[in-house]
Amino acid sequence: MPPDRALPEAVRAERRAYALFFGALLLVVALCTWGVAFNPFELFGKGDAFWTFLSEDFWPPRIPQREGRLEAILAGIGVTFAMAVASATVAAVLAFLVALFASERVSPFPRLAPLVRGAATFVRNIPALVWAFILFSSLGIGTGVGFVALTLSSLAFLVRAFAETMEDLSQDGLESLLAIGATFPQRVAHGILPSCLGGFVSWYLYSLEVNIRASAVVGMVGGGGIGLVLFSYIKAFNYHVAFFIILLIAALVIAVDWMTGRLRKELAL
């Protein structure tokens, strides 16, 4: 085609790459649609039921009137928030210690570094909820187990994030510290901490944001907190109150996101 020929080679290569990508995407989507026999127009057919559900069962949000119910909901929000803060912080402290052994450049035992990273990759790629289920079956259900599951998955995530932050560090400083005979703790305190602390705090704030959502979800399967309260209201078909709780969860998540955003700005990360 003449207009295509007029384009430079780089542009044509880019076009080919995008055509390939979107072609592959469409193919995969077609395969998947066939795989689960999903018909998107079926959903439009159910639009009426959907609207009735939203406008009658769901709207308006209702604050439960019965004695003690509202207090239980607010306590649930508190537990979810506390679980997220505690697990993110405990995980960050542990992850800092583990990450020191996960990076070949820093670790005193470089041979073991791939092992530590591999273990972290394994734990990280299994969702927090699966960990929660495994832990529930042995430790019983409750807030404590939810806390352990959240700590475990954010620990694995933060080990990778912290190790990568340390890998990005220029090697010169560490090497010169090594050359003058600095011990391992000295290298960490003077070579790594001063330049990586900002990155660590940034990742910590990110995992706090993730944990707020995750702790609400872990609660739904038995981890306690607001998730459990919401789940019981949904199971009892009490959607007005459920909507009120959903609004509260959204408010909590938005507030925490806003707070971490402000902190990032204040700390100049």
Place this chain on the structure above:
Amino acid sequence: MTSAAPAPRIDRFGRIRVAPERRNRAVPVFLVCAALAAVASLVYLDLPWAKLASRAPDLGDVFWKLGHLDFARWELILSATRETVCVAVLSTFYGMLLGLFFGMLAAENVLRVPFLAPIVKACFTFLRAVPTPVWVLLMMVCVGMGPAAGIAGLCVHTTAFFTRAFAQSFEDIPGETLEALEATGVGRVGVFLNAVLPSALARVVAWVGMRLEINVAECAILGMVGAGGVGFVIANGIQNYEYGTAGVAILLVFALAYATERLFVCLKRRLR
């Protein structure tokens, strides 16, 4: 020779101070506050540590049982995994289409209808703030069990995520490009289709890859809150003490998540 270096500052122990003056003082304050908040949270939660510790040996037992992989029900596991992958891909795809549309509405520089962008953004901030399983649970009430509920529920969160991400990518496009096209008399939708979308395409692809990774993981957990898929096999296996089956399903979830992650790491390297 004039010495350019200032006189070394010597502290009261006679050591030369080399620490940089301009150190961020807010960070230590923040760290102390975070530690205090964590301690306060732990006190508030009042976790039963003794009980947890006494049951810890059971944990090894469960892992031991999970490790005894049982492939007897591999057909069920495979079909559940196929459903999970399909739901993840389809929800990402439809989320992308909706996200492109709403991203256009939410970007300040595309349509420039007064108040439209902030309102759209506020709505999607709310949708994004509610965790995905909640949406899936509600969709199950509306459309019944099955992959449709999973796709629709995941789509809500995915669309909200894409709307914000795409709107940001669109807004990063320099105003000159848009002005130049508008000067030639192209309408606003025309500008979007011919200038904004093509120049944001690389980032759209990157966001789609990132979200697919998240959706695969999200999808694996949907079964645990009552929807279908591989998560249901895991939850069911653990609750019915069929640990071998659950172990296989968990390994499969891990393999799936790991493969997606590797795939996109490789793709990103090649694109760079």
